[in-house]
Amino acid sequence: MNLVRIGLAGFGNIGSSVFENLKRNASLIESRSGLNLAITAIAEKDIRRKRRVALPKSLHVPNLEALIQRSDIVIELMGGCGAAAELALGALRAGKPVVTANKAMLAVRGREIFSASALHQTPIFFEASVAGGIPVLRAIRESLMVNRFSHIYGIVNGTCNYILTQMAERGVAFADALKEAQELGYAEPDPTFDIEGFDSAHKATVLATLAYNRCVDFKQVYVEGITRISAEDMRCARQLGYAIKLLAIVRRVDDREVEVRVHPTLIPQHNRLVSIRGVTNAVSIRGHVVGDLEFSGPGAGGNATSSAVIGDLIEAARYHLSRRGCNQPPFNAIIHPDGPRVKKMGDVVSRFYLRLAVEDSPGVLAQISSLLGKAKIGIASVIQTEARAGKTVPLILMTHEARNLSMQNALKKISRLKCVKAKPVTFRVETFEN
């Protein structure tokens, strides 16, 4: 029998689900793959904690060295960029394939890890690190290998998409939607990491790295969260024919340059990404040979994530077995440590949605449009809502395409106008026309 010894690091929600699902479905996996996947070691710092699934004491190992030593394949589910990365690097050095769900580690320490993987000819698999249960990474890495990816758009953070869905469909304010999400367990007590876009940015970095087969530098990725979106923005966007989603965007410029950015984005109402509701994730891909593909499904949760982890585990196990006493098969996905240039956000061109709080007096629109005009930014449409004498009124503008830097500079001037009563709010627009 093809027995494969697995070391599991981290026995939290995902770790214990992987453990459980491997046990429950062992015969199914064996009948399909001929593999006998046995967890032979578990490393977990907090062994006291009460768990839904009991931690089998007999498998518990005192440290990560012991874990690596006792296993053929290492599953890293500890999270974070410290010990987790040391474990991954140690396993790769020891020639043991690694399976991980840790996007932060891959985004921040990817260069080290992928270099070690290449140097030691030992693969690392990370399907679960982006879009949870949706097998989109293997599709990019394997099935679509002949494709150059002109763009990848992802709704890859369920917390944000849940919040934005509630705001769009029920008109609730951001704070209330966030509170709901926390009560439902969709958002952490400290939600910063999700709502400020960092989680999506880690995933965008992993997507860009895979799509380009080159390590993308996370520090160069533009990140903007959803906290400035108001119920009014949702209404105005709809009135203009758009919805607002938090998108992870990867766009190919050329062989050496790529755009990688995360920000709230206005999307045409008819686009299928708009119908991605609640915590569901979706990734939309354009390949130069295949054309447009879309994948959607559960982006988080112990079960969905362990489905992806176990899928990787089976590939890792095959690799381990096929290697026994014979020349290595070609490495799965070659990632070159030298990354592509990430285009400076200032040079990125987008259309903009612009919300201003202005004094309700004549000539205001003239002043603002002339400032935009000087910056060569054309206005596509305007919403000026009913005037309330004396009060400040919202003024909504949609622009034509402009360099982000030009827009930034124009905004500085605009916010200095006497008639503009609050810091302008602006979001980018994606029309999917190219």
Add this chain to the structure above:
Amino acid sequence: MNLVRIGLAGFGNIGSSVFENLKRNASLIESRSGLNLAITAIAEKDIRRKRRVALPKSLHVPNLEALIQRSDIVIELMGGCGAAAELALGALRAGKPVVTANKAMLAVRGREIFSASALHQTPIFFEASVAGGIPVLRAIRESLMVNRFSHIYGIVNGTCNYILTQMAERGVAFADALKEAQELGYAEPDPTFDIEGFDSAHKATVLATLAYNRCVDFKQVYVEGITRISAEDMRCARQLGYAIKLLAIVRRVDDREVEVRVHPTLIPQHNRLVSIRGVTNAVSIRGHVVGDLEFSGPGAGGNATSSAVIGDLIEAARYHLSRRGCNQPPFNAIIHPDGPRVKKMGDVVSRFYLRLAVEDSPGVLAQISSLLGKAKIGIASVIQTEARAGKTVPLILMTHEARNLSMQNALKKISRLKCVKAKPVTFRVETFEN
């Protein structure tokens, strides 16, 4: 270098696209996979024919034996269930992995082919056989291996979906939409194979075979095409809150039994499958661990299909190289030749849409509903359009769940009623509630 010799059988639209895309993207493939994939032999009966891509005479081989002999991997793109199957079987016997897009061959001669594959421990890859460029088969076969699939719904025939989209969005009649599809090259001069549902049924058989890892018998698959759908059915369906799509349906009953069927299906308007327009394909999957996933993209065309073929080719090449002088890696997807029971259509339970042409006289609805009542079939809703004195009027009924056999028998009685003026038209309804 990892040179892999490829034999290509069939140089039609897809074959020549594969040839072209392999050549154009050779360096991309090599940089990502470390593989040098070289087409070293091409078999094609019709060498006279004018082609978009010229057939390189130097690679042309006189027969399929020569093709197998001169290659490490064989790509079968001839189509049909005769010579194609002989080629696949011959290659597998010779221990050469096979890549094919031929769903008909897999559906009709799957048992032979998968048995040969298992016997000779040589894989056959067929991503391109279902949903063209969408990498859904590898997802089912590999990424989602831990999942039991409770259902798979597919829009897997672009011709039919194009026709139904035109009928739904522009109210055109079936015949006109078909004519358009033919003018646009979306439908064959003889469209029978597509519009009668056979192509979808072949794909349903392949999906069921993979999902179950057991050869499903194509002869047991229920097939019904889209030719009886009228513009009026489209209108009435919408009025009831549904759209009509041709669905390939695979539903797990238990470990031994499965439903595999293809027929026009009413789908709730809000379901995302409704937004799959034109020739686009989509596959929606529920796994017991991962939950609900959806994949959509181009289902046909030389480029989209060759993206899938080349994805398989790379996997086949890895297999070929990893095998050199060492024990076999476990076989990719073990398909057991003994298939599951396919549930008899008569025993399948569905809700029904029923269109009758009835005489406009009192008591008609009473007669019909009493016949349905006797058959224990409840009526969920009724549309009786404005009476035109003397004329026959359409009567639309939506039923609750009923066994297909009970419905069939009730329909016989109903069509015998004097007040019923034409053969009743009925379609099944899928609410996606379980």
